[in-house]
Amino acid sequence: MLKVENVSKSFKKRLVLQDINLTVDAGELVHISGINGSGKSTLFKIIAKLLAPDQGKVTLGSDDYLGALIENPGFLEYESGLSNLAFLAKLNQHYDEGKIRQLMQRFSLDPDDPQAIKNYSIGMRQKVGIIQAVMEDQTIILLDEPTRGIDQEGIGQFTELCHELTSSGKSIVVASHDTIAEMKYDRQLHLENGVLHE
Amino acid sequence: MLPTKTKRHYYYWLIGIFLMGILASANALLTFDPQDKKDVLNVYLYPHMLSLYLQSFVLIISGKEIMNFTTVKPYISLRGGDNDIGARLWTAVILNAAALFLGIFIPYIVVGWSWFTLGSWQLGTALIVLHIVVMLVLSTLLLGIYYQAHPYLQILAAIMLNLVFHYMIENQLLVKYSIYFDQLWRDIHLYSH
Numbered sequence: 231m232l233k234v235e236n237v238s239k240s241f242k243k244r245l246v247l248q249d250i251n252l253t254v255d256a257g258e259l260v261h262i263s264g265i266n267g268s269g270k271s272t273l274f275k276i277i278a279k280l281l282a283p284d285q286g287k288v289t290l291g292s293d294d295y296l297g298a299l300i301e302n303p304g305f306l307e308y309e310s311g312l313s314n315l316a317f318l319a320k321l322n323q324h325y326d327e328g329k330i331r332q333l334m335q336r337f338s339l340d341p342d343d344p345q346a347i348k349n350y351s352i353g354m355r356q357k358v359g360i361i362q363a364v365m366e367d368q369t370i371i372l373l374d375e376p377t378r379g380i381d382q383e384g385i386g387q388f389t390e391l392c393h394e395l396t397s398s399g400k401s402i403v404v405a406s407h408d409t410i411a412e413m414k415y416d417r418q419l420h421l422e423n424g425v426l427h428e
Numbered sequence: 429m430l431p432t433k434t435k436r437h438y439y440y441w442l443i444g445i446f447l448m449g450i451l452a453s454a455n456a457l458l459t460f461d462p463q464d465k466k467d468v469l470n471v472y473l474y475p476h477m478l479s480l481y482l483q484s485f486v487l488i489i490s491g492k493e494i495m496n497f498t499t500v501k502p503y504i505s506l507r508g509g510d511n512d513i514g515a516r517l518w519t520a521v522i523l524n525a526a527a528l529f530l531g532i533f534i535p536y537i538v539v540g541w542s543w544f545t546l547g548s549w550q551l552g553t554a555l556i557v558l559h560i561v562v563m564l565v566l567s568t569l570l571l572g573i574y575y576q577a578h579p580y581l582q583i584l585a586a587i588m589l590n591l592v593f594h595y596m597i598e599n600q601l602l603v604k605y606s607i608y609f610d611q612l613w614r615d616i617h618l619y620s621h
C-alpha cells in the first residue's frame with residue numbers, strides 16, 4: 231500500500247504540489263492526468279524519494295518495494311539493454327535473468343542484441359525503462375508517461391502487462407497527459423494547479 | 429557487479445594510465461640532462477610534466493568514468509545503491525591515480541639512482557607523500573560529479589586546484605627542501621655562464 235499524506239512542494243516561489251493526499255491499495259490501477267508542468271513527475275520523484283517534499287510524508291507498506299519509470303530513462307550508455315537491466319537488478323540482489331529475458335521478448339526486444347543502449351530508438355529505451363520498473367517483482371509501480379514513443383503493438387503489450395500485474399496484487403500508478411484507450415483504470419485522478427482531484 | 433563492458437573499459441584505461449606513466453617517466457630519465465642533479469624531486473616534482481599534463485589527463489579520465497553513471501543515477505538511487513556505487517567509483521579513481529604514480533616511480537627504481545641528493549630524505553619523502561595525497565584528494569572530490577550536477581565544471585575545478593597546488597604551493601615547498609629549486613638562485617648559479 232502506498233500512502234501520500236499532505237505533500238506540498240514549491241520550487242522557489244512557485245507552488246507545484248499543494249497538500250496532496252493519495253492512497254493506493256494493492257491491486258489498484260490508478261491514472262493521474264494533468265497538463266505539462268502540472269507536477270506529475272514532481273509527485274513521482276517525491277514518492278520515489280528522489281526529491282524531498284517541503285511538507286508531508288510518503289509511506290509504503292512494510293513488504294512493499296517501489297519500482298519507477300520517471301521522465302527520460304538514462305542508462306549506462308555503452309552497455310546493452312540486457313546488461314543495463316542486469317546491473318540494476320543486481321543492486322538489490324533481485325537478479326533473475328530468465329525473467330528479464332522474458333520481459334524483453336514480450337516487448338519485442340532482443341535480449342541478445344549486443345548493441346549499446348545509446349543506439350536504441352526512443353521507444354526501445356522507453357521499453358527498457360518500463361521493464362526495469364517491474365522486473366524485480368516491485369509491488370508499487372510508478373510509470374511516468376510510459377507509452378511515450380512506443381508503437382501501437384507495444385502499447386498493447388504494455389496494457390496487457392499492467393492488467394496482469396494488478397490482478398496479481400501489484401499497484402500501478404500511471405501519469406500521463408493523454409489517456410491510453412485500452413487501459414482499464416480503477417481510478418482516474420487529475421492534477422491541476424497543484425491539487426489532485428478525483 | 430558492474431557490467432562487463434564498463435569494467436573492461438575501466439581496466440583498459442587503468443592499464444593505459446600505467447603505461448603512460450612508465451613511458452613519460454622513462455622519457456624523463458632518458459632525456460635527463462647529465463649536468464643536472466639526479467634527485468627524484470628534480471626529475472618529477474619540479475618539472476611540469478607530471479602535474480600539468482599527466483595528472484590533468486588522469487583527472488579527466490576519472491571524471492569521465494564517474495560521468496558514465498550520472499545518467500543512470502535515479503535508477504540506482506531508487507534501489508538504495510548510491511553508497512555502493514559511490515564506493516566503487518571512488519576505488520576506481522583512486523586506482524587510476526595509483527596506477528599513474530606506480531608508472532612514474534617504477535622506472536626511477538629500475539635505473540637505481542639515489543632518491544634524495546639535494547635535501548633531507550625526510551622532507552623529500554614528505555613532499556612526495558603530499559604530492560600523492562593532493563592527487564588522491566582531488567580524485568575523491570571528483571565523486572561530487574555523481575552526487576551533484578555540473579560535471580565539466582567539477583573536472584575543471586579539480587584540474588585548476590591541481591595546478592594551483594603545483595605552481596603556488598609545491599614550488600615554494602621545494603625551495604625548503606633545497607635552495608637548488610629557488611628561481612633566483614638558479615638564475616644566478618645555473619644560467620649565469
Ligand SMILES: Nc1ncnc2c1ncn2[C@@H]1O[C@H](COP(=O)(O)OP(=O)(O)OP(=O)(O)O)[C@@H](O)[C@H]1O
Nearest residue numbers: 241242246264265266267268269270271272273407
Ligand atoms: N528541479 C526543478 N527546479 C525548478 N522547477 C522545477 C524543477 N522540477 C520541476 N520544476 C517545475 O515544476 C513544475 C512541474 O514539473 P513536472 O516535471 O512535475 O511536470 P509534469 O506534470 O511532469 O509535466 P510533463 O507532462 O511535461 O512531464 C514545472 O513548472 C517545472 O518547471
Ligand SMILES: [Mg+2]
Nearest residue numbers: 270271301374
Ligand atoms: Mg513529467
